[in-house]
Amino acid sequence: MFLLNSAVGNFIKIDGKKYSYFAGNDYLGLANHPDIKKAAIKATKLYGVNFAASRRTTGTSVIHLELEQQLAAFKNNEEAVVFASGYLGNCILLDVLRPKYSAVYVDQQAHSSIIGSIPRNIKTVYFYDHSDPIHLETLLDQNKETNPLIITDGIFALTGEIAPLDKIYALVKKFSGILVVDDAHSTGILGKTGRGTPEYFNLPDDENIYQTETMSKALGSYGGFISGTSGLVDLVREKSATYQASTALPPPIIGASLASLKIVNDNPGLRMHVLEKSKILRDAIATLGFHTNGDGTPIIPILFSDAGKAKKLSVFLEKKRIISPFINYPVKLGKSMIRITVSVNHTSSQTEQLLEVLDQWKKKYGTD
Numbered sequence: 394m395f396l397l398n399s400a401v402g403n404f405i406k407i408d409g410k411k412y413s414y415f416a417g418n419d420y421l422g423l424a425n426h427p428d429i430k431k432a433a434i435k436a437t438k439l440y441g442v443n444f445a446a447s448r449r450t451t452g453t454s455v456i457h458l459e460l461e462q463q464l465a466a467f468k469n470n471e472e473a474v475v476f477a478s479g480y481l482g483n484c485i486l487l488d489v490l491r492p493k494y495s496a497v498y499v500d501q502q503a504h505s506s507i508i509g510s511i512p513r514n515i516k517t518v519y520f521y522d523h524s525d526p527i528h529l530e531t532l533l534d535q536n537k538e539t540n541p542l543i544i545t546d547g548i549f550a551l552t553g554e555i556a557p558l559d560k561i562y563a564l565v566k567k568f569s570g571i572l573v574v575d576d577a578h579s580t581g582i583l584g585k586t587g588r589g590t591p592e593y594f595n596l597p598d599d600e601n602i603y604q605t606e607t608m609s610k611a612l613g614s615y616g617g618f619i620s621g622t623s624g625l626v627d628l629v630r631e632k633s634a635t636y637q638a639s640t641a642l643p644p645p646i647i648g649a650s651l652a653s654l655k656i657v658n659d660n661p662g663l664r665m666h667v668l669e670k671s672k673i674l675r676d677a678i679a680t681l682g683f684h685t686n687g688d689g690t691p692i693i694p695i696l697f698s699d700a701g702k703a704k705k706l707s708v709f710l711e712k713k714r715i716i717s718p719f720i721n722y723p724v725k726l727g728k729s730m731i732r733i734t735v736s737v738n739h740t741s742s743q744t745e746q747l748l749e750v751l752d753q754w755k756k757k758y759g760t761d
């Protein structure tokens with residue numbers, strides 16, 4: 394682990410030295426955007442740094458409600474509710490939906506916030522093979538659980554793969570289940586208007602599709618949210634102890650989120666550009682012969698079967714002043730990897746340098 398000495402952007406500083414940064418999740422380059430920083434400062438001047446109360450008691454402010462309205466409009470949903478983090482979104486949703494399902498079917502490589510949010514009182518949890526609707530169907534068929542809940546990441550955090558949501562949704566219909574998509578990495582990135590994976594697959598508006606989302610990645614801010622019908626949002630406000638008993642999102646974050654949503658809404662070109670850049674870089678990495686995947690999101694893994702190799706590559710890159718972390722993380726991958734992420738602000742000379750260094754590595758150590 395290294396200690397940042399600067400804001401994150403396409404470059405960062407560590408120990409006062411400049412590095413090219415292909416890491417983190419600031420896909421749209423908003424985490425250090427001047428308008429967003431200004432909005433955070435303005436909100437801080439008006440409201441201080443903390444409301445110091447839960448939303449349920451005295452912590453709800455006019456700007457919370459404004460942000461929730463803006464998020465609902467962005468998502469084309471009736472209402473939205475914000476809370477401390479995307480991680481908590483999975484706990485909150487699986488908790489309030491509990492009366493609607495009797496068993497959980499989860500992707501084997503689901504994010505740890507999904508696995509950690511499966512309620513303890515659930516009798517049966519089935520892990521289907523990663524992104525494999527055929528295995529999911531077999532499990533659904535064999536077990537004949539009434540009201541299954543199927544949960545998956547929209548974009549997988551480590552490998553950047555897009556879950557086959559169209560096929561999964563067909564199974565949700567066939568088995569009268571409900572679908573929960575953790576779209577932490579898809580919000581602002583996938584779909585015509587950036588609403589995430591269901592929009593990307595043109596799934597219909599269906600009350601049985603739920604999303605958990607975060608403002609901490611493409612939106613460059615912080616905090617989780619859920620949007621949907623008024624009934625769903627009321628359920629969160631009325632039934633979720635996690636929502637009710639945690640301190641409200643702080644003013645600078647709300648100010649920042651409002652400004653960032655405006656930028657995302659006004660500039661659809663941002664997500665198109667980051668996806669274009671990602672595709673070009675991914676194709677070039679694959680052409681060099683590295684093992685990656687082909688889903689075209691801003692997350693580009695380089696996978697190795699030899700556990701030590703990914704770590705060594707990350708160190709090699711760092712020596713050339715490029716940061717791209719070795720992943721040693723609580724998700725079942727079965728392979729070791731470095732995780733390259735693309736920001737819309739990366740310049741072509743940065744990506745050329747990255748490719749050049751990868752080529753040097755390949756010539757020395759190979760790609761397996």
Ligand SMILES: Cc1ncc(COP(=O)(O)O)c(C=O)c1O
Nearest residue numbers: 478479480504506550577607609
């Ligand atoms: C798939 C996924 N879900 C949820 C989260 C948690 O979001 P947050 O950082 O807003 O708590 C992450 C963050 O790493 C993630 O990758």
